[in-house]
Amino acid sequence: MAGKILGTTVYYDADCNLSKLEGKKITVLGYGSQGHAHALNLKENGMDVTIGLRGGSSSWKAAEEAGLTVKETAEAVKGADIVMVLIPDELQADVYAEDIAPNLKKGAYLAFAHGFNIHFGKIVPREDVNVFMVAPKGPGHLVRRTYQEGSGVPCLYAVEKDPSGDTEEVALAWASGIGGGRSGILETNFKSETETDLFGEQAVLCGGITELIKTGFEVLTEAGYEPVNAYFECLHEMKLIVDLIYEGGFQKMRHSISNTAEYGDYYAGPRVITADTKKAMKQILADIQSGKFADEFLADSKNGQKFLKEHREAAANHPIEPVGAELRNLMSWLK
Numbered sequence: 001m002a003g004k005i006l007g008t009t010v011y012y013d014a015d016c017n018l019s020k021l022e023g024k025k026i027t028v029l030g031y032g033s034q035g036h037a038h039a040l041n042l043k044e045n046g047m048d049v050t051i052g053l054r055g056g057s058s059s060w061k062a063a064e065e066a067g068l069t070v071k072e073t074a075e076a077v078k079g080a081d082i083v084m085v086l087i088p089d090e091l092q093a094d095v096y097a098e099d100i101a102p103n104l105k106k107g108a109y110l111a112f113a114h115g116f117n118i119h120f121g122k123i124v125p126r127e128d129v130n131v132f133m134v135a136p137k138g139p140g141h142l143v144r145r146t147y148q149e150g151s152g153v154p155c156l157y158a159v160e161k162d163p164s165g166d167t168e169e170v171a172l173a174w175a176s177g178i179g180g181g182r183s184g185i186l187e188t189n190f191k192s193e194t195e196t197d198l199f200g201e202q203a204v205l206c207g208g209i210t211e212l213i214k215t216g217f218e219v220l221t222e223a224g225y226e227p228v229n230a231y232f233e234c235l236h237e238m239k240l241i242v243d244l245i246y247e248g249g250f251q252k253m254r255h256s257i258s259n260t261a262e263y264g265d266y267y268a269g270p271r272v273i274t275a276d277t278k279k280a281m282k283q284i285l286a287d288i289q290s291g292k293f294a295d296e297f298l299a300d301s302k303n304g305q306k307f308l309k310e311h312r313e314a315a316a317n318h319p320i321e322p323v324g325a326e327l328r329n330l331m332s333w334l335k
């Protein structure tokens with residue numbers, strides 16, 4: 001049953017009322033990482049789900065093959081009781097202005113999996129519209145996979161506007177319907193989710209970890225060591241070590257490694273992540289809080305994603321990638 005964890009309210013399936021979704025027309029915009037997971041999990045929970053996509057979308061066929069009704073965005077929004085916006089953040093404001101706002105019925109629920117556009121004021125819904133967020137704390141493909149396996153990814157939820165008076169119940173039902181209530185649905189607000197999510201992915205989960213792995217790999221290979229050894233030490237074992245931390249904290253991981261490794265951990269870690277690194281992280285957070293990051297990210301999108309595409313290409317051509325591709329061929333369980 002519902003409770004508090006470290007001051008945050010947490011709900012489970014038993015606290016959620018799926019009937020808040022039953023009989024409602026649900027539209028999920030986008031059939032990508034999050035879109036396919038929300039749509040399929042809700043459909044398997046008996047909900048009436050339509051997918052909205054742009055004409056000619058590469059996702060159209062996959063959604064239809066999964067047994068979902070697919071319509072162009074504006075058509076899919078018309079008559080919907082709940083519209084969950086699961087298209088890329090940088091496109092949402094334009095799609096909202098062109099296809100969603102003119103077709104969103106009075107009193108509808110407008111939902112997001114990340115607070116970016118509401119928090120930074122890029123989307124400002126009408127006063128009659130209920131606005132909530134269900135943000136899974138994990139990639140969409142795991143939202144789907146864990147649901148199929150019988151568990152679920154924990155979700156944050158938040159309510160921004162509640163003219164109907166029951167938006168929190170609808171949000172909790174959504175989070176439960178996609179599997180979040182099996183592990184926990186935690187209350188937050190749009191500001192906190194947006195800023196912590198952006199900080200996490202930039203400084204630690206995506207930006208931080210890939211730079212750490214890449215730099216370690218470069219140091220070893222530039223010193224003449226075999227790329228295979230460098231890959232195992234800096235990338236392959238990362239998952240195994242993080243799995244132990246995930247299961248039982250730093251203590252479980254340090255219990256499992258040798259004393260040599262544990263001594264080296266305390267001896268060298270603070271030389272890699274220094275006071276300067278912390279200072280840089282604080283600046284990253286400040287740029288998120290001020291909206292500087294959001295504006296630069298959106299400007300890059302309007303500029304044909306020049307920054308994103310150049311960096312995507314450079315990363316794909318880094319020497320660690322062919323080494324990984326070859327080594328993963330040895331790992332039959334990854335196929």
Ligand SMILES: NC(=O)C1=CN([C@@H]2O[C@H](COP(=O)(O)OP(=O)(O)OC[C@H]3O[C@@H](n4cnc5c(N)ncnc54)[C@H](OP(=O)(O)O)[C@@H]3O)[C@@H](O)[C@H]2O)C=CC1
Binds near residue numbers: 030031032033095136
């Ligand atoms: N990825 C993740 O795991 C997480 C994402 N989120 C949030 O979820 C939201 C969706 O992200 P994510 O799942 O990564 O998105 P994806 O990039 O995976 O979604 C792409 C989908 O959106 C469709 N799409 C693109 N442009 C349009 C358009 N103009 N009109 C209609 N459909 C369009 C694409 O179709 P096509 O291009 O074929 O037309 C495709 O189906 C974001 O707010 C994100 O921050 C939150 C938590 C985790």
Ligand SMILES: CC[C@](O)(C(C)=O)C(=O)O
Binds near residue numbers: 140200201
């Ligand atoms: C860590 C990246 C993420 O925030 C996520 C999967 O939670 C995202 O935006 O994709």
Ligand SMILES: [Mg+2]
Binds near residue numbers: 136137138197201
């Ligand atoms: Mg996230």
Ligand SMILES: [Mg+2]
Binds near residue numbers: 114197201
């Ligand atoms: Mg994110």
